[in-house]
Amino acid sequence: MSGKTSKYRWFVLALLFILYTVANADRANIGFALPYLRKEFAMSNTEAGAIISLFFIGYAALQIPSGFLVKKFGARKMFTLGMLLTSVFTGMVGMANSVFALKALRMGVGVAEAPVAIACTATINSWFPAKEKGTASGIFLAGSKLGPLIVPPLCAWIISVWGWREIFYFFMIPGMLLAIVWFFLVADKPAESRFVSAAEAQYIANETTDATVKQNQGNKREYKLWWLDKIVRAKKVEPLVSSAQVFRSWDIFGAACGYFFMVGIVSVLMSWLPTYLVTVKQFAIMKTAFVSAAPFAGTVVGNFFGGWVSDNVLNKRRKPLMMITALSTTIMMYSLINAPADPYALAFLLFITGVLLALGYSAFMVYPMGRTNKETYPVAFGIVNTGGQLGGAGAPLFVGMILDKFNWDAVFLSLAIGSLICLAVVATIVEPVEDPLERA
Structure with a gap:
């Protein structure tokens, strides 16, 4: 391939998109199955919330360890292992014969999937130059929302033909097959791949060539939002080059705190929305499937658009869209x-x-890329994603507790307050840029 100009990184991104769609379908299918699980296993709202939350507890607990494992063994090996185990535990959920077994297996799915997310984001960080990372991350995370989008109609069909157990048997198979495909087709670094030309490898690795400098200077002249740089506290900062520096950085922990609330809201929509539609709105199964898919159709669009805007309109600034998302989600x-x-x-x-x-x-995932180097990024994103998944763990359980005492109005009000807190926290972190703009 050395004599040709390849674009293999986009094939890698397409494969990432498909794989993360499957991974997120594995975590989302419990939400649609929940009303049927509650018919077979008598449980309160709090117990139902615990089954959902245990996935995120296992997922969150292994984020930082997964960051170190990916750093040591590479994304290729850890992704393959994580995806295979995720699929196995997903299939075993369909065999559960008690509430305890359901809880244990859902936690197993979370533990197994932890290295998958870190490996995916580390792959994007290694396979794309800085000017494409926002777009690539937006496309990748669109896959995380396409999973919950296809789950409701697919689960509705499986339940109508067979039952809730077959949901988990069905979702086990694609992940196992795709994990094997990944192992043979995606290397840890572009330069190690037999499918990548020397020109593409150099394009990805060399971000400081003369052509890049000229392009950055051109972007600086075109990007005139000096007032936005003031709002987001844009400044040039030294990258975090060691794990110790990462653990001492408020910027990383601030992003983790903001992500806590955002992932919490997504996990509530993913897990509790079908129950809300069935019990409060009294929708039939197919209408429930249609409405349950609607927010995730929106998130697919939002992730595509947001990643592109972050790279091409905001000149790699990540905080503006983080703050806009927090404010608009509150409303x-x-x-x-x-x-x-x-x-x-x-x-x-x-x-x-x-x-x-x-x-x-997606900006929460891309933000640590601008504060770290490629070696420390897996650890930094492990911290950010730990914060997010703790929110994913706590929010469904919190919703169950609210519903046992109050109603859905209290749930939506609590989510609005959480999103407002996210805005306040994100406002405190620095926007790392090479050329912060000032009024002439």
Whole structure:
């Protein structure tokens, strides 16, 4: 391939998109199965929330260790192992014969999937130059929302033909096959891949060539949002080059705190929305499937658009969309207190909610790329994703506890307050840029 100019990184991204769609379908299918699980195993709202939360507890607990494992053994090996184990535990959920078994297996899915996310983001960081990382991350995270988008109609069909157990048997197979494909087709670094030309490897690795400098200077002249740089506290900072520096950085922990609330809201929509539609709105199974998919259709659009805007309009600034997402999600969560009863109107409202929620969602993943080097990024994102998954663990359980005492109005109000706190926290971190703009 040395004599040709390849674009293999985009094939890697396409494979990442498909794989993360499958991985997130594995975690989302419990939400649609939950009403049927509760019929077979008597449980309170709090117990149902615990089954959902245990996935995120296992997932969060292994994020930082996974960062170190990916740093040591490479993304290729850790991704393959994690995806295979995720698929195995997913299939075993369909064999559960008690609430305890359900809880244990769901935690197993979370533990197994932990290195998958770190390996995926480390692959993007290694396989794409800085000017494409926002776009690549947006496309990748769109896959995380496509999973929950396809889950409701697919689960509705499986349940109508067979039952809830077959959901988990069905979802086990694609992950196992794709993990093997990944192992043979994706190397840890572009230069190690037999499918990547020397020109592409150099394009990815050399971000400081004369051509790049000229392009950056051109971008600086074109990018005139000096006032936005003031708001997001843009400044030039030294990258975090050791794990010790990463653990001492408020910017990394601040991003983790903000991600805590965003992932918490997504996990509630993924896990509790079908129950809300069945019990409160009294929708039939196919209408429930249609409306449940709406916010994730929106997040697919929002992730694509947000990643592109971050790279091409905001000149690699990540905080602006993080802050816009936090503010707009506050408004949308509050609006759901008076959600319409018509399924089509509610689906539209949830679609817009998904778009706004996803605009800055990928920025939480890309932000540590600008504060670290490629070696320390897995550890940094491990910290950020730990914060996010702790939110994913706590929010569904918190919702169950609220519902046992209050109602869904209190749930949506709590989510709106959480999103507002996210805005306040994200505002405190620095926007790392090479050329912060100032008024002439």
